[in-house]
Amino acid sequence: MPELVLLKDCQESPLCTLDQYLNVGGYRTERKALFEMKPDQVTDEVKTSGLRGRGGAGFPTGMKWGFIPKNVDKPKYLVVNADESEPGTCKDRVIIERNPHLLMEGIAIASYAIGAHHCYIYIRGEYYDQALILERTIQEAYQGGYFGRNILGSGFDLDVVLHRGAGAYICGEETALLESLEGKKGWPRLKPPFPAVHGLYGCPTVINNVETLASVPSIIEKGGDWFAALGTPMNGGTRLFAVSGHVNRPGTYELPLGIPLREIIFNHAGGMKNNRAVKAVIPGGSSCPVLSADQIDVKMDFDSVAAIGSMLGSGGVVVMNEDTCMVKALLCLVKFYAHESCGQCTPCREGTTWLKKIIQRIYDGHGLHRDLEVVLDVAYNMMGTTICPLADAAAMPVRSFVQKFHQEFEYHVTHRACDVGLVRV
Amino acid sequence: MPTITINQETITVSDGTTIIQAAEKLGIEIPRYCYHPGLSVAGSCRMCLVEIEKMPKLQPACNTRVMDGMVVTTNSDKVRKAVSGVLEFLLVNHPLDCPVCDQAGECFLQEYYMKFGLYESRMDENKIKRHKAEPIGPHVILDTERCVLCSRCVRFVREVSKSHEIGILNRGSHSEIRLLPGTTLDNPYSANVVDICPVGALLDRDFRFQCRVWYLEQTPSVCPGCSRGCNITIHANRQRPHHADGRRVVRLKPRFNAEVNQWWMCDEGRYGYKFIDAPSRLVHPAIKIDEEFVEVGWKEAVGRASQKLDLALRKNKESVLVLASAQLTNEDLFVIRKFFGEKLGVAQIDYRVPDLRPKSEDNFLIRSDKNPNSEGARVILVEEGGFDLRNFLENPPQSRLSVLWLFEQDLVSKMGEGEALRLLTQADFVIYQGSNSNPTSRMADLLLPSATYAETEGTVTNFDGRIQRIHRAVDPLGDSLPTWEIIQRLARAMGQSYAYSGAESIFAELTQQVVEFDGLRYEKIPDNGVRLVDRVDVQVDPP
Numbered sequence: 001m002p003e004l005v006l007l008k009d010c011q012e013s014p015l016c017t018l019d020q021y022l023n024v025g026g027y028r029t030e031r032k033a034l035f036e037m038k039p040d041q042v043t044d045e046v047k048t049s050g051l052r053g054r055g056g057a058g059f060p061t062g063m064k065w066g067f068i069p070k071n072v073d074k075p076k077y078l079v080v081n082a083d084e085s086e087p088g089t090c091k092d093r094v095i096i097e098r099n100p101h102l103l104m105e106g107i108a109i110a111s112y113a114i115g116a117h118h119c120y121i122y123i124r125g126e127y128y129d130q131a132l133i134l135e136r137t138i139q140e141a142y143q144g145g146y147f148g149r150n151i152l153g154s155g156f157d158l159d160v161v162l163h164r165g166a167g168a169y170i171c172g173e174e175t176a177l178l179e180s181l182e183g184k185k186g187w188p189r190l191k192p193p194f195p196a197v198h199g200l201y202g203c204p205t206v207i208n209n210v211e212t213l214a215s216v217p218s219i220i221e222k223g224g225d226w227f228a229a230l231g232t233p234m235n236g237g238t239r240l241f242a243v244s245g246h247v248n249r250p251g252t253y254e255l256p257l258g259i260p261l262r263e264i265i266f267n268h269a270g271g272m273k274n275n276r277a278v279k280a281v282i283p284g285g286s287s288c289p290v291l292s293a294d295q296i297d298v299k300m301d302f303d304s305v306a307a308i309g310s311m312l313g314s315g316g317v318v319v320m321n322e323d324t325c326m327v328k329a330l331l332c333l334v335k336f337y338a339h340e341s342c343g344q345c346t347p348c349r350e351g352t353t354w355l356k357k358i359i360q361r362i363y364d365g366h367g368l369h370r371d372l373e374v375v376l377d378v379a380y381n382m383m384g385t386t387i388c389p390l391a392d393a394a395a396m397p398v399r400s401f402v403q404k405f406h407q408e409f410e411y412h413v414t415h416r417a418c419d420v421g422l423v424r425v
Numbered sequence: 426m427p428t429i430t431i432n433q434e435t436i437t438v439s440d441g442t443t444i445i446q447a448a449e450k451l452g453i454e455i456p457r458y459c460y461h462p463g464l465s466v467a468g469s470c471r472m473c474l475v476e477i478e479k480m481p482k483l484q485p486a487c488n489t490r491v492m493d494g495m496v497v498t499t500n501s502d503k504v505r506k507a508v509s510g511v512l513e514f515l516l517v518n519h520p521l522d523c524p525v526c527d528q529a530g531e532c533f534l535q536e537y538y539m540k541f542g543l544y545e546s547r548m549d550e551n552k553i554k555r556h557k558a559e560p561i562g563p564h565v566i567l568d569t570e571r572c573v574l575c576s577r578c579v580r581f582v583r584e585v586s587k588s589h590e591i592g593i594l595n596r597g598s599h600s601e602i603r604l605l606p607g608t609t610l611d612n613p614y615s616a617n618v619v620d621i622c623p624v625g626a627l628l629d630r631d632f633r634f635q636c637r638v639w640y641l642e643q644t645p646s647v648c649p650g651c652s653r654g655c656n657i658t659i660h661a662n663r664q665r666p667h668h669a670d671g672r673r674v675v676r677l678k679p680r681f682n683a684e685v686n687q688w689w690m691c692d693e694g695r696y697g698y699k700f701i702d703a704p705s706r707l708v709h710p711a712i713k714i715d716e717e718f719v720e721v722g723w724k725e726a727v728g729r730a731s732q733k734l735d736l737a738l739r740k741n742k743e744s745v746l747v748l749a750s751a752q753l754t755n756e757d758l759f760v761i762r763k764f765f766g767e768k769l770g771v772a773q774i775d776y777r778v779p780d781l782r783p784k785s786e787d788n789f790l791i792r793s794d795k796n797p798n799s800e801g802a803r804v805i806l807v808e809e810g811g812f813d814l815r816n817f818l819e820n821p822p823q824s825r826l827s828v829l830w831l832f833e834q835d836l837v838s839k840m841g842e843g844e845a846l847r848l849l850t851q852a853d854f855v856i857y858q859g860s861n862s863n864p865t866s867r868m869a870d871l872l873l874p875s876a877t878y879a880e881t882e883g884t885v886t887n888f889d890g891r892i893q894r895i896h897r898a899v900d901p902l903g904d905s906l907p908t909w910e911i912i913q914r915l916a917r918a919m920g921q922s923y924a925y926s927g928a929e930s931i932f933a934e935l936t937q938q939v940v941e942f943d944g945l946r947y948e949k950i951p952d953n954g955v956r957l958v959d960r961v962d963v964q965v966d967p968p
Contacts (some may be wrong), residue, residue: 005780071931074728168596185593189470190466190467190485190488192488259647286739294575328471338597338598339596339597340596340597341596341597342596342597343574343593343595343596343597343598343599343600345470345472346470346471346472346511346514346515346573346574347511347514347766348576349509349512349514349519349597349598349600350514350515351516351596352597352598353553353597354514354517354548354550357550357551358549358550361549361550368549370547374511375548380512381506381507381511381513381514382512384481384482385471385474385483385507385510385511386471387468387469
């Protein structure tokens with residue numbers, strides 16, 4: 001078994017209470033950071049670890065913390081992004097359900113590192129049970145003296161507030177999340193300025209994903225070098241891969257970065273259901289370009305997946321077998337993005353809905369021969385032209401589906417029917 | 426001071442300048458919808474994307490500040506593709522109802538399509554149906570199908586009028602400009618959203634279906650609605666007289682002046698133009714005979730006025746009262762001062778008629794003094810210790826007035842009927858010189874029709890001492906004449922050899938006689954006017 005960082009002590013049963021967490025050595029690392037380390041040392045250790053943001057973009061966490069200006073009068077904020085909404089992704093909820101105090105400890109250490117005394121956890125509205133868990137966990141952490149005023153006698157103050165979102169995918173984008181947290185409509189902000197300088201309420205702010213912060217205690221406990229060694233170069237540590245689709249054991253698996261995708265599917269997720277062949281895999285949540293069956297030997301780290309034209313993203317692995325109609329699968333995705341586009345930028349607002357209409361028409365058997373060309377070009381025009389990455393997130397799967405499975409789309413247009421069953425026979 | 430290159434042209438600009446501003450300085454057009462210099466940067470229309478060397482992605486020119494050595498391209502294939510792509514996106518759900526849209530001809534969807542679009546349509550889907558033609562306030566009508574969601578109007582009500590009536594509701598392609606619940610777009614500056622709307626989504630109810638914009642001629646002027654002197658453009662229809670119920674002036678638009686009104690004007694000023702072509706216009710000189718006005722020619726009218734003046738002055742100079750107006754131009758006022766004051770020796774000249782009507786005022790543009798030229802009138806007409814109408818009204822003289830000469834002074838409306846009648850009945854002969862009939866003019870014995878501000882030229886001085894020029898947008902209606910021209914004719918009838926050819930020749934004399942105007946040249950007054958105290962050539966010696 002590979003070494004575990006996030007789910008280490010909660011494989012058998014979740015660590016629901018403070019006592020259970022303390023029994024496995026919990027909050028020792030917070031004490032270590034507060035009493036034995038300077039904030040910059042904490043940040044340096046995280047830089048050494050090669051930890052990269054687990055939300056999707058994979059930005060180096062230590063570097064992000066380092067962007068927080070040192071000498072400003074304004075308060076600094078840590079915002080925890082628990083708005084886990086990327087289709088195919090269900091990892092943060094596992095951490096919250098199985099080891100919530102690990103997240104809290106990570107929050108405390110990160111806040112200490114960046115000099116924040118206020119932290120907000122923004123959790124997606126649909127995670128109601130998880131919000132209740134966090135409420136209870138926060139209460140326990142305060143009662144245990146690990147949060148609040150003068151934590152453990154160190155003189156460091158830290159308050160944490162849980163905020164439930166109202167169900168918009170876009171609020172997982174960090175600046176839309178800040179807007180939403182401020183009580184405004186969840187529209188991503190124009191950058192620059194970046195949140196590190198002008199974030200929540202105009203103050204320096206770090207926004208980190210749940211999984212990212214939950215990785216921090218182990219890094220501080222065992223050292224950045226230890227963490228880095230778990231993964232591949234520049235891709236430190238383990239991460240949670242949420243495997244779904246046509247596999248025998250869908251679920252969330254903690255595995256070292258750099259593990260081949262084939263191993264994830266066949267060793268950990270139990271192989272393909274009914275022994276059907278793999279047709280396509282979305283490697284990191286619905287926004288990533290789809291991989292074809294001949295690409296599943298890719299190593300699952302940020303750089304290797306990027307090298308073959310996709311993204312590791314949020315670690316949501318969606319496996320599709322040979323019986324999958326790619327037109328229908330894509331329709332599912334484009335409907336989602338058309339529904340979730342915030343409508344601020346022209347290319348995304350109009351492009352997502354336009355794509356949805358064309359794909360729907362093709363699926364319904366009313367496709368035109370020029371449609372595929374138009375789809376590719378519309379998607380192209382959406383890429384890199386908007387404030388936030390949602391347009392790219394919608395356009396990239398569209399382009400990859402249509403390019404990699406072009407014949408299937410052609411068949412739909414020409415024959416007004418699906419050839420998936422026919423091909424197999 | 427960073428130096429940057431845009432399309433091979435180099436320019437040095439101040440720190441903090443954005444690419445869109447720098448390009449403007451070079452005369453390079455970067456298309457935009459959401460960007461407006463008077464509003465915060467939204468960066469959401471994505472029309473102003475440009476290519477910057479060493480940056481992989483296109484960047485919005487509106488939100489990118491220049492850095493030294495930056496090399497920007499606005500006309501590469503990559504940029505052109507992105508821009509025409511954005512335009513295509515904006516048009517996929519646009520109704521294309523240009524033939525019935527008032528914005529046609531000044532619409533930036535049309536404008537940019539001709540410059541940056543020019544593609545064949547490849548939109549085969551049904552368009553999204555939305556709210557059409559909804560009045561959202563007394564002056565503005567909204568068509569959400571034509572809207573490009575640039576959010577200029579939203580930012581205007583947040584940042585300029587601070588009245589917060591409009592927002593973008595819903596999400597994605599269902600996003601729509603809507604009134605926020607319980608509000609109406611009725612702030613005092615509401616119609617500015619029509620000006621800044623780049624498309625036909627927000628239209629002026631007053632102008633709607635009145636005239637196609639390509640029939641309009643534009644003339645720079647100054648709003649006469651208050652002493653702010655907002656810079657405006659008069660839009661006049663002189664090509665299609667059968668449109669807009671025969672009105673020549675069909676709308677006013679604010680004209681940018683950084684020192685006075687920036688990009689804005691108030692609704693009160695914007696819709697205050699109706700008197701120009703109103704049925705109440707006085708278009709012929711008229712003499713009252715047996716309680717009825719009888720139209721006469723200018724010769725007879727001027728002859729009657731000069732005869733009455735002559736008789737009065739022979740009797741007593743105190744028997745003539747001249748009430749000029751701060752509605753008049755500096756040139757009109759100067760000719761009044763020169764003729765009545767200096768030539769005829771009339772001492773009782775004033776313009777400060779008490780105005781008891783309720784007056785709007787705010788701390789943005791609207792001022793309580795509803796005259797455009799009070800400062801000019803003060804400088805030209807008021808002498809230290811000279812005649813003051815307020816004293817005259819408080820302590821009316823026992824003797825009757827022979828001639829009361831009113832310039833644009835509707836005493837009844839301003840002072841109330843009682844007070845006005847007291848003054849009007851004290852005079853044997855009342856001459857009303859003005860543009861429109863009103864309760865006061867109807868009590869006059871002689872009507873001299875004068876041109877409105879839209880029909881004349883000259884200068885006015887705003888509350889801040891800024892001298893600004895107005896220009897003639899349309900000819901004086903009927904037989905009406907500019908005020909100075911009427912006085913000139915009167916002066917000639919009384920044996921004077923006045924030979925003014927226009928406002929410019931009067932202004933030249935004005936600069937000689939009124940120290941505040943010393944050294945100014947009429948044709949040199951810049952578009953944004955000139956402020957008296959800012960002039961370096963005016964040295965005020967200590968007494």
